[in-house]
Amino acid sequence: MTMPRTVEPELMDDAEQAAAYDAADFSHSHSQRVTLFERCFARPLSGTVLDLGCGSGDVLERFAKKFTAAKFIGIDGSAPMLDLAEGRIDSANLSSRVSFAQAFIPSPDIPKNDYTVIMSHSLLHHLHEPAVLWQTIKEHACPGTFIFVADLRRPESESAAQHLIDTLAGNEPEVLRRDFYNSLCAAFTADEIKHQLDAAGLQDLRVEETGDIHVLAHGFLR
Ligand SMILES: C[S@@+](CC[C@H](N)C(=O)[O-])C[C@H]1O[C@@H](n2cnc3c(N)ncnc32)[C@H](O)[C@@H]1O
Secondary structure (H helix, E strand, C coil): CCCCCCCCCCCCCCHHHHHHHHHHHHHHHHHHHHHHHHHHHHHCCEEEEEECCCCHHHHHHHHHCCCCCEEEEEEEHHHHHHHHHHHHHHHHCCCCEEEECCEEEEECCCCCCCCEEEEECCCCCHHCCHHHHHHHHHHHHCCCEEEEEEEEEECHHHHHHHHHHHHHCCCCCCCHHHHHHHHHCCCCCHHHHHHHHHHHHCCEEEEEEEEEECCCCCCCCC
């Protein structure tokens, strides 16, 4: 049986922690995320994309550079993360298509829109009550919105989690290794996510394990 979940703090609102996260090299998994999205969405992307828990904006920047006909809104509850994200998007000259709002999900401060896509990367495992993500998605989606939620998945045991850290983040600073380990222990399994989707009435979404450590829920809403 998989080890029980150990939650971690929801927000990454410590400036040092946000800076360490921003400095980490996620280029491999984040560029793969764009490729995976293209494969799943399988059509030209336009309209507006909502990114819940955008953090320091590395994924958003990659999406905005790839999908030049789309606009993006990034939401996060952490002011230090949003400062980093705004700086990144500004430096990349993408501010005309990418904007941000600070909101602690669930929140009335998330802009309403006819979203083409609602996505979220590595937010779910932070949430003490995962249903708030699925309810927020339902509240902001319209018929035809494409949902794309990617996250870590919880390993079988603490030793399996430690092995992944040693293998995948052996050379990273201690603060990042600790965050990564805590995140793996806080993540959900694919079966748990399927139950969450059933409970939320989102059973049309497909849940897949991707690679060694990730899980993806995706699909169009009716
Ligand atoms: C691991 S980071 C992921 C950032 C980014 N999506 C990425 O993939 O690089 C998780 C982010 O979710 C934010 N977060 C966690 N719980 C939140 C909540 N309830 N409302 C808003 N943001 C939240 C944290 O502040 C953090 O920036």
